[in-house]
Amino acid sequence: MIKRTLYFGNPSYLSLSNTQLVLRLPEVEKNNLLPTEFQRDALVTIPVEDIGIVIIDNPQITLTSGLLQALQENNVAVIVCDYRHMPPSLLLPIEGNSIQQERYDAQLEASEPIKKQLWQQTVVQKIKNQAAVLASLSLPSSYLIPLHRNVKSGDTDNCEATAAVYYWQTIFKHVSGFVRYREGPPPNNFLNYGYAILRATMARSIVAAGLLPTLGIFHKNRYNAYCLADDLMEPYRPYVDQIVHQLVAEMGITHEMTKEHKAILLKIPAIDVTINGEKSPLMLATQRTAVSIVKCYHGEQRKLLYPEF
Numbered sequence: 001m002i003k004r005t006l007y008f009g010n011p012s013y014l015s016l017s018n019t020q021l022v023l024r025l026p027e028v029e030k031n032n033l034l035p036t037e038f039q040r041d042a043l044v045t046i047p048v049e050d051i052g053i054v055i056i057d058n059p060q061i062t063l064t065s066g067l068l069q070a071l072q073e074n075n076v077a078v079i080v081c082d083y084r085h086m087p088p089s090l091l092l093p094i095e096g097n098s099i100q101q102e103r104y105d106a107q108l109e110a111s112e113p114i115k116k117q118l119w120q121q122t123v124v125q126k127i128k129n130q131a132a133v134l135a136s137l138s139l140p141s142s143y144l145i146p147l148h149r150n151v152k153s154g155d156t157d158n159c160e161a162t163a164a165v166y167y168w169q170t171i172f173k174h175v176s177g178f179v180r181y182r183e184g185p186p187p188n189n190f191l192n193y194g195y196a197i198l199r200a201t202m203a204r205s206i207v208a209a210g211l212l213p214t215l216g217i218f219h220k221n222r223y224n225a226y227c228l229a230d231d232l233m234e235p236y237r238p239y240v241d242q243i244v245h246q247l248v249a250e251m252g253i254t255h256e257m258t259k260e261h262k263a264i265l266l267k268i269p270a271i272d273v274t275i276n277g278e279k280s281p282l283m284l285a286t287q288r289t290a291v292s293i294v295k296c297y298h299g300e301q302r303k304l305l306y307p308e309f
Contacts, residue, residue, distance in 0.1 A: 002281045003052025003076075005197070005266050009259065011060035016067040020045040026060075048074050052269060052283060053200055057081040057262075075208050077200040085257060086189070087196040090226070092207050100210035106297040107211055115217040116154035118296060118304055122218070123155045124148050125235040125306040127163045132309035133238040137245060139170050155218075160234075171245060175253065186253045187244055193257060194240035194265045195233075201269045202236070202286045203229040209290035217293075232289050235306040239282065240268060273307035282307075 006021075008014065013024040023044040048070045056063070056079065071078055072093040080089040127148035134141035143166050151159045164180070172178040175187065182192060203226050206213045216227030224230065247264055254261075269283040280288075285307050292305035 002270060002283055004046070004050050005053040005055070005269050006046070006051060007055045007057065007262065007266055008061055009057045009262075011058055013062050014067055015064040016048070016070050017045070019048055019070065021048055021051065021067060021070075048076070051076050052204065053077045053079065053197070055079045055081065055087065055197075055266070057085055057087075059083075075204060077204040079196065079200050086192060087200075090196075090200050090203060092203055092213070103210035103294055103297070104212055106294070107215055110217075110297050113153070114296065117302070118293065119155060119218040119231070120151055120153050121304050122231060122234050122306070123160045124151045125304075125308070126160065126237065127151070129235050129238040129307070129309040130163060130167045130241075133242050133245075134167070134170055136242065136309070137171070139173075141170075171241060172248075175248070186255055187248050189255070189257060190244045190247060190261065190265065191240065193262065194244055194268055195237065197265060197268045198233050198236055198240055198282075199226060199229050201283050202233040202290070205283075205286040205290040206232070208287065209294050211290065211294065232286070232293065232304075236273075236282065236286070238309055239271060239273060239307070240265075243268065243271070273309075275305050275307050 008023075011026055013022075013026060015022045015024070023046070048067075051071065051074065054071060054076055068078070068091075072091075075093055078091040079087045080091070081087045082089075127144050131141040131144040131148070134144070144163055147159045147163050150157070168178070168180040172180075172187065177185075178187075180188065180191070182188065203213050206228055211228060213226045213228050214224070216231045219227040219230045221227060243264065247261065251261065270281050272279050273282050273285045274280075275285055275288055288305045292301065292303070295301045296304060
């Protein structure tokens with residue numbers, strides 16, 4: 001079942017009652033002039049088991065410890081936004097699988113050749129999906145074809161970076177002076193937000209599969225707790241890029257993200273993607289990807305399952 005992504009951007013009280021997330025609005029509760037019926041209707045309850053991601057985007061939101069505990073028990077990814085309304089913080093449960101010790105061992109013992117082969121598959125599919133996105137937008141993509149065919153084990157020739165230079169110059173060539181980097185001008189802010197949603201979705205699936213999100217197959221950073229999520233989300237990034245491209249085409253470029261912008265990007269976990277000819281929501285696809293790497297670590301299969309654009 002596809003889980004819900006909940007966004008809270010106004011001052012709120014969030015608590016737990018009978019396994020339900022309870023939303024109360026302080027402005028409504030404190031206004032004695034409002035009709036009782038209106039105050040009653042303003043109280044919203046949502047089953048915790050139906051939730052996949054919660055985004056907190058207001059410093060005046062209060063969460064009870066009971067609710068946080070219930071969210072973690074149900075493997076809900078909780079994202080907390082900063083003063084710029086960007087999502088730099090991610091909270092996930094420590095225990096996400098009943099046999100995770102066994103899977104931790106397999107992950108820790110994975111040989112370097114296996115990890116290099118898995119990274120090769122990741123880069124190949126990422127470049128394939130980048131080429132497919134460009135083609136879907138009627139943009140030239142033929143330069144990327146020989147690149148994905150020549151990716152070596154571990155991507156020793158750095159085909160990923162070579163593809164990225166061409167890809168970013170092409171997909172947003174209509175945006176004057178665009179360069180892709182985290183702190184860059186718009187639409188980098190849209191991309192950052194979309195990638196944060198994608199990262200949380202992938203990290204949630206990795207924990208549910210019983211793996212350590214910190215231990216990547218390529219990314220290594222002493223300050224990064226989600227290296228494996230950053231690895232496995234790579235072939236999914238072009239889906240976000242296409243959404244942002246369409247968003248910019250329809251709504252233009254703004255330095256501040258509006259609720260309308262966020263509403264579109266919050267749908268990322270629910271968009272349809274295809275793996276091995278089977279279509280499913282992206283959130284379910286990330287679960288298949290996470291389970292596939294578990295099987296690779298255990299020697300049960302050699303190929304990661306990634307979406308094909």
